[in-house]
Amino acid sequence: MSSTPELQYRKWLPYWAVFQADMHQTIHTWAYRAWLVISLMVLAGFFTYKVGAYKEAGIIQPGSAFMLQTMRYTILGCFTLVVVLTAGCISSERGTLADSVLSRGISRYQYFLGKLHARIVTVLGTFLFLGIATIVGCRFFLHEDLSLLGSAVALTAICALLVTVVSCCVTVSAIFNSTAISIVSVWLLLLGVTLGLSYFPHVHLSPEVTLQALPHMIQGEYDPKNLLRLFAWAFGISGGVSLVGMGWFARRDI
Numbered sequence: 001m002s003s004t005p006e007l008q009y010r011k012w013l014p015y016w017a018v019f020q021a022d023m024h025q026t027i028h029t030w031a032y033r034a035w036l037v038i039s040l041m042v043l044a045g046f047f048t049y050k051v052g053a054y055k056e057a058g059i060i061q062p063g064s065a066f067m068l069q070t071m072r073y074t075i076l077g078c079f080t081l082v083v084v085l086t087a088g089c090i091s092s093e094r095g096t097l098a099d100s101v102l103s104r105g106i107s108r109y110q111y112f113l114g115k116l117h118a119r120i121v122t123v124l125g126t127f128l129f130l131g132i133a134t135i136v137g138c139r140f141f142l143h144e145d146l147s148l149l150g151s152a153v154a155l156t157a158i159c160a161l162l163v164t165v166v167s168c169c170v171t172v173s174a175i176f177n178s179t180a181i182s183i184v185s186v187w188l189l190l191l192g193v194t195l196g197l198s199y200f201p202h203v204h205l206s207p208e209v210t211l212q213a214l215p216h217m218i219q220g221e222y223d224p225k226n227l228l229r230l231f232a233w234a235f236g237i238s239g240g241v242s243l244v245g246m247g248w249f250a251r252r253d254i
Contacts, residue, residue: 014106018114026085026122035081039130047137079165079190086119086169087186088179090249108250116170116242123166124159131155147220154217157210157227160234165190167238171245 135151173182
């Protein structure tokens, strides 16, 4: 007699399903595609201008200056698209959330973590792709005056700030029902925190302080202690904010 195959219960399978579905949904949104297309167009335009100036006029174009301009654009410009991309990940599904997702054997903790991790992976993956493309372009087409290790450190520092922003966005999205209110609340929160941190420059978490340190990081001049402090603060705040959002989402009505 053939025995019936034993069914295996995979505890984190619902989390993985939400993770995959949210990543697929994110990369097909207009905000994500606009971020990617605009960033690639800006990079291509900058490279064309810099290389053309060197070929025609013989003006040396330092790669560190170009890398710094690109990172400043990423921090100041892309944060807006990151907020739009992530602040509505949960609030936009309020109408069908209880029936379509939470009634299928997935806990709210797994749903929240799946959304959070999918947005972090998508945002960081796209940013690292653009950053690595910039580094490669600088090495091949511009004057080589940047440090590969320093550029990697600078990318990692910005990634730490992006993780903090995404965590705040997903948490606020889990608290409020409206996507518009979530976006406004995230901006007010980020502006308030940035203004407050500007009075404590020794914390090294303010984007302004990070921007000021980027030229030295790119050229390989950085303080490992300050970087460790930045990572500790960024991931500590991200973890704390995520725990608050997950706990709030688990206890509220959908």
